[in-house]
Amino acid sequence: MYRNFEHYKNERAALIQRDRSLRTDHSEVLSEEEIKADRVLREIRAVEAATIWNEKYSDIEHPFPGMEFLTGRSIVVQTKLFKILSKARVLLATPFNTWVQLHTARDTFNASLAPTRRIAHIILLIRSGTNLLASLPFLEDWSTFVPVWRKYIYEFLRSSAEDGISYLEARVMFSMEYMIGEDGAQNVPHREWLLIFDEVQNALKADLRAQGKEDEFIGARIIYTALRFIPTEELDWFCEDCISLKKEFPHLIAGFDLAGPENIPPPLINYAEGLLRFRERQREEEVDIPLLLHAGETCGDGTHADMNLYDAILLGSKRIGHGFSLVKHPSLMQECREKGVLVEVCPISNEVLRLTSNMPMHPLPILLNNGVPVSISSDDPGVFGNPGLSFDMYQVLASSEITGLITLRELARDSLKYSTLDPETKERALDHWNRRWESFVKWVADSSS
Amino acid sequence: MYRNFEHYKNERAALIQRDRSLRTDHSEVLSEEEIKADRVLREIRAVEAATIWNEKYSDIEHPFPGMEFLTGRSIVVQTKLFKILSKARVLLATPFNTWVQLHTARDTFNASLAPTRRIAHIILLIRSGTNLLASLPFLEDWSTFVPVWRKYIYEFLRSSAEDGISYLEARVMFSMEYMIGEDGAQNVPHREWLLIFDEVQNALKADLRAQGKEDEFIGARIIYTALRFIPTEELDWFCEDCISLKKEFPHLIAGFDLAGPENIPPPLINYAEGLLRFRERQREEEVDIPLLLHAGETCGDGTHADMNLYDAILLGSKRIGHGFSLVKHPSLMQECREKGVLVEVCPISNEVLRLTSNMPMHPLPILLNNGVPVSISSDDPGVFGNPGLSFDMYQVLASSEITGLITLRELARDSLKYSTLDPETKERALDHWNRRWESFVKWVADSSS
Numbered sequence: 001m002y003r004n005f006e007h008y009k010n011e012r013a014a015l016i017q018r019d020r021s022l023r024t025d026h027s028e029v030l031s032e033e034e035i036k037a038d039r040v041l042r043e044i045r046a047v048e049a050a051t052i053w054n055e056k057y058s059d060i061e062h063p064f065p066g067m068e069f070l071t072g073r074s075i076v077v078q079t080k081l082f083k084i085l086s087k088a089r090v091l092l093a094t095p096f097n098t099w100v101q102l103h104t105a106r107d108t109f110n111a112s113l114a115p116t117r118r119i120a121h122i123i124l125l126i127r128s129g130t131n132l133l134a135s136l137p138f139l140e141d142w143s144t145f146v147p148v149w150r151k152y153i154y155e156f157l158r159s160s161a162e163d164g165i166s167y168l169e170a171r172v173m174f175s176m177e178y179m180i181g182e183d184g185a186q187n188v189p190h191r192e193w194l195l196i197f198d199e200v201q202n203a204l205k206a207d208l209r210a211q212g213k214e215d216e217f218i219g220a221r222i223i224y225t226a227l228r229f230i231p232t233e234e235l236d237w238f239c240e241d242c243i244s245l246k247k248e249f250p251h252l253i254a255g256f257d258l259a260g261p262e263n264i265p266p267p268l269i270n271y272a273e274g275l276l277r278f279r280e281r282q283r284e285e286e287v288d289i290p291l292l293l294h295a296g297e298t299c300g301d302g303t304h305a306d307m308n309l310y311d312a313i314l315l316g317s318k319r320i321g322h323g324f325s326l327v328k329h330p331s332l333m334q335e336c337r338e339k340g341v342l343v344e345v346c347p348i349s350n351e352v353l354r355l356t357s358n359m360p361m362h363p364l365p366i367l368l369n370n371g372v373p374v375s376i377s378s379d380d381p382g383v384f385g386n387p388g389l390s391f392d393m394y395q396v397l398a399s400s401e402i403t404g405l406i407t408l409r410e411l412a413r414d415s416l417k418y419s420t421l422d423p424e425t426k427e428r429a430l431d432h433w434n435r436r437w438e439s440f441v442k443w444v445a446d447s448s449s
Numbered sequence: 450m451y452r453n454f455e456h457y458k459n460e461r462a463a464l465i466q467r468d469r470s471l472r473t474d475h476s477e478v479l480s481e482e483e484i485k486a487d488r489v490l491r492e493i494r495a496v497e498a499a500t501i502w503n504e505k506y507s508d509i510e511h512p513f514p515g516m517e518f519l520t521g522r523s524i525v526v527q528t529k530l531f532k533i534l535s536k537a538r539v540l541l542a543t544p545f546n547t548w549v550q551l552h553t554a555r556d557t558f559n560a561s562l563a564p565t566r567r568i569a570h571i572i573l574l575i576r577s578g579t580n581l582l583a584s585l586p587f588l589e590d591w592s593t594f595v596p597v598w599r600k601y602i603y604e605f606l607r608s609s610a611e612d613g614i615s616y617l618e619a620r621v622m623f624s625m626e627y628m629i630g631e632d633g634a635q636n637v638p639h640r641e642w643l644l645i646f647d648e649v650q651n652a653l654k655a656d657l658r659a660q661g662k663e664d665e666f667i668g669a670r671i672i673y674t675a676l677r678f679i680p681t682e683e684l685d686w687f688c689e690d691c692i693s694l695k696k697e698f699p700h701l702i703a704g705f706d707l708a709g710p711e712n713i714p715p716p717l718i719n720y721a722e723g724l725l726r727f728r729e730r731q732r733e734e735e736v737d738i739p740l741l742l743h744a745g746e747t748c749g750d751g752t753h754a755d756m757n758l759y760d761a762i763l764l765g766s767k768r769i770g771h772g773f774s775l776v777k778h779p780s781l782m783q784e785c786r787e788k789g790v791l792v793e794v795c796p797i798s799n800e801v802l803r804l805t806s807n808m809p810m811h812p813l814p815i816l817l818n819n820g821v822p823v824s825i826s827s828d829d830p831g832v833f834g835n836p837g838l839s840f841d842m843y844q845v846l847a848s849s850e851i852t853g854l855i856t857l858r859e860l861a862r863d864s865l866k867y868s869t870l871d872p873e874t875k876e877r878a879l880d881h882w883n884r885r886w887e888s889f890v891k892w893v894a895d896s897s898s
Contacts (some may be wrong), residue, residue, distance in 0.1 A: 019780035301814045310468075361806070
């Protein structure tokens with residue numbers, strides 16, 4: 001069967017190569033510096049797995065790399081691997097939500113601005129530390145008060161840029177028709193939200209320019225998001241609203257999504273007819289608003305949430321939000337690979353929301369080994385304590401022996417490649433990203449000598 | 450893109466078909482009775498998910514189908530779905546170990562037989578309820594006292610037959626050279642273990658015949674298992690021992706395995722040369738002992754335990770024990786599908802040992818959707834409280850909307866098809882199984898009218 005053991009080992013190496021041949025980090029041309037930096041990261045990871053993750057902690061039972069984030073966070077921040085990642089400043093995000101860190105929002109919150117007792121009450125609830133999930137709807141209410149929202153957006157963009165995120169596409173929930181204005185009246189329409197968003201990002205760009213950091217932030221766009229609980233017949237209203245916003249602010253609207261816990265009906269198929277009509281209407285109005293749909297955020301097998309993946313793919317979604325259960329579907333992974341549909345994977349969110357119990361159990365390696373384009377994204381980072389993307393990237397890097405520097409490079413680069421930027425801007429963004437990547441790699445490689 | 454919504458729905462149905470086309474339960478010819486019985490099971494499952502799994506229990510927080518087995522067991526046994534499965538008496542196992550239910554062993558244990566204080570001490574430890582994992586090595590010691598082992602084997606085979614298992618291949622650990630005999634001396638060699646095993650199964654067959662149940666149990670064979678911690682140079686000894694046992698008891702030795710926690714070195718590759726030599730020696734001695742190797746019992750990605758899968762496949766293993774991390778490897782799944790390598794999946798063991806936190810998180814659907822042959826197997830059932838296979842089957846059936854009666858049929862049938870029985874006996878066993886399956890299906894179908 002094998003001529004000798006050498007023959008066996010050659011066949012083994014060939015099989016491993018074949019098994020990994022679909023990975024985007026496979027058989028890429030690497031620079032000398034990348035090879036060296038990759039080795040540095042792997043060495044640090046191995047050493048830290050045997051030391052800092054192998055010690056006894058009075059408050060953390062059985063620590064391990066990739067463990068439950070909220071429990072292991074205090075160890076993560078002590079690691080050299082995390083420090084390298086969080087200094088990377090080269091990564092990119094398509095975060096799911098517009099939260100900023102809770103403590104920042106609290107510290108910058110001016111109680112006298114609160115127009116209603118309800119908002120003050122919410123602040124108190126948050127201060128007293130309510131249940132995490134129960135607090136999400138409150139936070140949503142809270143962030144719809146314009147002066148707060150303005151600070152939110154600024155802090156969200158600033159902290160993202162600080163973590164090395166040069167461009168982002170943020171889902172903004174347009175389910176309520178008006179935000180609460182400075183006068184306390186609920187009268188601020190959607191188009192003003194976009195004006196404010198633009199104003200805020202321009203202010204940040206000016207601030208960064210003043211600090212000589214204008215290169216670090218290209219900008220942000222909005223994924224128009226409606227709640228996947230609206231009656232089917234109301235979908236048209238949101239689609240028309242999105243079209244008119246896209247016509248007025250073509251540079252700000254990146255795409256369209258329907259979001260909400262998928263284990264609660266209705267399934268995506270109920271909106272399929274409306275979304276096909278939306279595509280027709282875009283043709284008539286000569287605009288292009290890609291679908292960037294949430295789907296498959298579930299452990300279910302054949303449940304509505306799992307079946308949503310078929311609809312996301314068939315409706316032509318350019319990216320899939322979460323796509324956690326995609327790994328069960330060989331044909332859908334093939335579609336994603338062949339048609340270039342990227343999955344926005346949110347490692348920490350998946351774990352905190354108990355789709356997986358820790359990172360070693362996370363199905364991300366299955367997506368990577370099947371050549372499905374992936375970006376690492378954050379989801380409610382302010383709530384989960386994982387601002388930016390360095391924490392999510394850490395969890396990914398720490399929990400696999402295969403993933404290394406080149407995997408991070410492909411994940412970051414793909415998140416730009418699969419962004420909704422027009423070709424020319426994308427080219428510029430990728431050039432800019434490459435320069436920053438090279439300097440990061442050099443910095444890591446040099447750190448070992 | 451789609452002519453109309455009908456067109457969309459047709460494309461959707463076609464995509465779902467394509468996505469499931471590799472499943473062994475797909476596009477099989479079904480009898481009227483099977484269609485009806487499948488509907489009955491699905492209805493019961495849906496009703497029980499909404500009722501018995503949706504109630505409040507003082508001792509069980511957030512119950513759900515497929516939840517942690519040790520916590521949810523008391524609900525499982527109340528369900529109609531479990532009662533149907535445990536009456537099935539049509540399924541087949543390749544259990545991993547030779548344990549019987551602890552309470553049975555305790556109840557039938559005669560303290561006066563204990564030849565040493567050590568064994569009595571172990572009994573006490575078990576009686577007082579020691580830590581689950583810590584107790585495993587003790588149990589191993591305990592079961593190597595011949596009078597206990599004899600009772601063990603009998604009770605293991607009897608309870609398996611009672612649960613509907615008509616044939617089984619049990620891993621027996623041959624790592625110690627001698628068992629402790631009735632005289633208290635450690636002097637019972639391997640060939641006597643096999644004589645006892647044969648004696649015991651013949652006694653059980655006689656007892657079943659006396660009860661008019663001779664049809665319910667075809668027999669059991671042994672998978673010769675060495676510990677995957679032995680120095681590489683010691684492997685030859687076990688291989689030669691296995692060959693000489695196979696020559697003396699060709700009907701009893703089913704295959705060869707190396708077992709032990711895979712997260713602890715050495716990896717399988719260290720034994721690869723020895724196992725290739727084993728194959729050569731079998732040719733010289735004109736015996737055929739298939740490898741049935743443990744591999745990939747891990748959440749790791751690229752760790753030694755994960756890499757063991759490459760060696761198991763390359764060494765020509767006919768089945769893979771556990772294979773938990775196989776789902777990460779597209780090429781290895783293809784090899785298993787094309788070369789007919791079956792994975793022995795142990796749902797409850799995987800969950801109790803924390804490879805997965807519950808059944809919805811278990812990767813089994815990925816194996817099924819990729820057309821990898823699978824059998825549902827048990828692992829230390831006496832320790833985990835899941836005698837036979839009905840509990841494992843329940844966990845599988847309860848946690849997927851796709852899995853149904855036909856999936857169970859294929860899982861059970863494949864476990865016979867991929868057994869090591871000679872072609873003629875296998876044919877007879879399958880005929881026998883088919884008859885029992887038909888009567889089970891009829892019983893389920895009729896139960897609804």
